[in-house]
Amino acid sequence: MNEGKIVRVNGPLVVAEGMQNALMYEVVEVGEYRLIGEITRIEKDRAYIQVYEDTSGIKPGEMVYRTGSPLSIELGPGLLGRIFDGLERPLDGILELSKSPFIKRGVKVNSLDRHKKWYYKPIVKKGDTIEDNDILGTVQETELIEHKILVPPSVKGKIIDTVEEGNYTVDEPIATIDMNGDRKELYLMQKWPVRIPRPYSEKLEPTEPLLTGVRVTDTIFPMAKGGTAAIPGPFGSGKTVTLQSLSKWSEAKIVIYIGCGERGNEMTDTLTSFPKLKDPWTGKPLLERTILIANTSNMPVAAREASIYVGITMAEYFRDQGYDTLLVADSTSRWAEALRDLGGRMEEMPAEEGYPSYLASRLAEYYERAGRVRTLGKPPRYGSVTVASAVSPPGGDFTEPVTSTTLRFVRVFWPLDSSLAQARHYPAINWLQGYSAYVELVADWWSKNADPKWKEYREYMVKTLQREDELRQIVRLVGPESLAEKDKLVLDVARLIKEAFLKQNAYDDIDAFSTPQKQVRIMKLISLYGQKSQELVEKGISVKRMNEKITIVTDIIRSKATIKNDELEKYDELEKILLKQFEELSKEV
Numbered sequence: 001m002n003e004g005k006i007v008r009v010n011g012p013l014v015v016a017e018g019m020q021n022a023l024m025y026e027v028v029e030v031g032e033y034r035l036i037g038e039i040t041r042i043e044k045d046r047a048y049i050q051v052y053e054d055t056s057g058i059k060p061g062e063m064v065y066r067t068g069s070p071l072s073i074e075l076g077p078g079l080l081g082r083i084f085d086g087l088e089r090p091l092d093g094i095l096e097l098s099k100s101p102f103i104k105r106g107v108k109v110n111s112l113d114r115h116k117k118w119y120y121k122p123i124v125k126k127g128d129t130i131e132d133n134d135i136l137g138t139v140q141e142t143e144l145i146e147h148k149i150l151v152p153p154s155v156k157g158k159i160i161d162t163v164e165e166g167n168y169t170v171d172e173p174i175a176t177i178d179m180n181g182d183r184k185e186l187y188l189m190q191k192w193p194v195r196i197p198r199p200y201s202e203k204l205e206p207t208e209p210l211l212t213g214v215r216v217t218d219t220i221f222p223m224a225k226g227g228t229a230a231i232p233g234p235f236g237s238g239k240t241v242t243l244q245s246l247s248k249w250s251e252a253k254i255v256i257y258i259g260c261g262e263r264g265n266e267m268t269d270t271l272t273s274f275p276k277l278k279d280p281w282t283g284k285p286l287l288e289r290t291i292l293i294a295n296t297s298n299m300p301v302a303a304r305e306a307s308i309y310v311g312i313t314m315a316e317y318f319r320d321q322g323y324d325t326l327l328v329a330d331s332t333s334r335w336a337e338a339l340r341d342l343g344g345r346m347e348e349m350p351a352e353e354g355y356p357s358y359l360a361s362r363l364a365e366y367y368e369r370a371g372r373v374r375t376l377g378k379p380p381r382y383g384s385v386t387v388a389s390a391v392s393p394p395g396g397d398f399t400e401p402v403t404s405t406t407l408r409f410v411r412v413f414w415p416l417d418s419s420l421a422q423a424r425h426y427p428a429i430n431w432l433q434g435y436s437a438y439v440e441l442v443a444d445w446w447s448k449n450a451d452p453k454w455k456e457y458r459e460y461m462v463k464t465l466q467r468e469d470e471l472r473q474i475v476r477l478v479g480p481e482s483l484a485e486k487d488k489l490v491l492d493v494a495r496l497i498k499e500a501f502l503k504q505n506a507y508d509d510i511d512a513f514s515t516p517q518k519q520v521r522i523m524k525l526i527s528l529y530g531q532k533s534q535e536l537v538e539k540g541i542s543v544k545r546m547n548e549k550i551t552i553v554t555d556i557i558r559s560k561a562t563i564k565n566d567e568l569e570k571y572d573e574l575e576k577i578l579l580k581q582f583e584e585l586s587k588e589v
């Protein structure tokens with residue numbers, strides 16, 4: 001393969017000549033240190049290379065070596081519970097995040113451990129015909145996850161040899177096939193180029209909710225397995241905490257957390273909090289289902305651009321095994337800034353606010369990789385990739401290019417509001433601006449599994465909050481005295497909705513996670529309160545009087561943090577008292 005010569009170095013961008021026949025997106029090794037880079041533009045024999053490691057000291061005249069391969073990652077047992085950088089190089093611990101440089105330049109490290117043996121149980125036998133994505137066998141990777149060993153895409157053939165059940169490393173052959181007359185060995189591990197979506201059989205409508213345990217993101221703006229969400233929010237409004245809650249509590253089988261261009265200390269927080277946590281669905285350590293990818297603000301900018309693709313490729317790989325996976329990225333604004341930085345150095349014509357003109361197509365391609373699918377391969381199975389990304393618009397301006405472009409491609413919108421955050425209303429998701437395209441799709445699930453009235457209760461809450469907003473505008477103009485009692489009641493019920501349901505403390509042991517069953521119990525009480533109080537207001541009881549008499553409201557508000565998910569019978573008691581207090585009050589009519 002021909003070699004090229006460096007003619008220019010501009011930060012992470014290196015230009016080399018003599019690169020005829022090089023391929024777009026081919027990985028190259030740059031200079032004496034053999035830094036990893038990727039070709040992002042070719043003009044005649046000139047290649048523009050984005051380099052994933054610090055280029056200081058690299059000079060024109062040094063050589064560039066082609067590899068002939070696109071940027072690929074290793075997929076196999078040994079990913080779970082690990083921390084990788086944006087190129088899937090293992091970071092051995094949290095300590096490395098606070099040091100710089102992280103991995104010595106030019107050092108080639110294997111992503112998956114070559115020494116560790118995994119107990120592999122084959123499913124296929126000699127003589128079987130196998131093809132793309134069939135399950136060859138399994139490895140119990142962690143207590144939580146059985147890793148399905150897959151036939152790599154576009155591999156087909158007849159098994160001529162397979163190993164017995166036993167311990168194998170990721171690079172020992174576990175099966176040999178005859179593929180069009182050639183012998184081909186298969187391993188516990190496979191490779192996949194990160195910029196190419198992994199194939200599947202069919203994309204399906206997302207109809208199952210991806211439960212998050214967070215009431216506003218489950219009920220008001222629900223997420224579906226295979227869906228897409230954006231969490232835009234100004235500085236300090238709770239983006240990271242929201243993504244952390246999702247990765248900790250959501251019902252996904254596999255979680256991939258990408259810390260993309262955020263501050264190192266924020267990522268360290270995430271990393272130190274994870275190992276201590278247990279999965280609320282299984283009680284097992286959360287890390288057993290989690291992969292962390294860290295490319296913090298002090299790490300090379302080009303690797304930040306790649307980290308998103310590395311993460312989503314891992315998510316697709318677990319999807320192909322038949323799992324529901326969740327990818328969270330904090331934040332795609334920093335990723336877009338990496339694109340802008342690299343585009344600028346390539347002297348591309350900038351579009352809006354300096355971002356490259358392909359920002360929209362890159363974002364579209366990224367979100368397009370989410371979805372619920374019927375996978376390729378035998379036995380038949382379904383899997384999903386759900387994507388939730390934080391967006392950090394400068395100054396909280398949602399009309400800026402990254403936020404506004406993202407909004408075109410996501411189907412759930414959880415906008416964080418700085419005035420709510422300042423008022424310590426967390427999660428600070430603005431209930432008037434938020435949106436979910438999945439409400440209708442998941443309503444059936446809620447009706448069957450939680451309460452047939454879920455949708456009705458939800459609509460009641462949403463309408464009350466909208467009406468409250470209209471009334472607040474009137475109050476602003478003419479003062480609160482002008483409101484009729486029934487309107488005052490709307491404000492009163494809206495307050496209850498916010499206090500008892502929407503506000504949720506991510507740091508409270510009980511409140512942090514609400515099961516769907518608990519959510520509907522709170523919703524039922526709110527709706528009961530709304531209905532009963534309206535009846536009495538119509539009969540002439542004032543809202544003030546009601547607030548004096550219906551004292552159980554305080555307990556209803558507190559119940560989110562006092563009643564555990566497995567003590568829901570306590571809600572019967574609250575309901576009984578509520579009805580009794582209304583009964584008493586109705587005597588005053």
Ligand SMILES: Nc1ncnc2c1ncn2[C@@H]1O[C@H](COP(=O)(O)OP(=O)(O)OP(=O)(O)O)[C@@H](O)[C@H]1O
Pocket residue numbers: 233234235236237238239240241242392426427428504505506507
């Ligand atoms: N659900 C929540 N429950 C309790 N506190 C919260 C919640 N969400 C956010 N907070 C508080 O808000 C603070 C800031 O949140 P966070 O770090 O997530 O903001 P951010 O939007 O990621 O900020 P930045 O723009 O700096 O990345 C947290 O440290 C926490 O104190």
Ligand SMILES: [Mg+2]
Pocket residue numbers: 239240241262266330
């Ligand atoms: Mg943050």
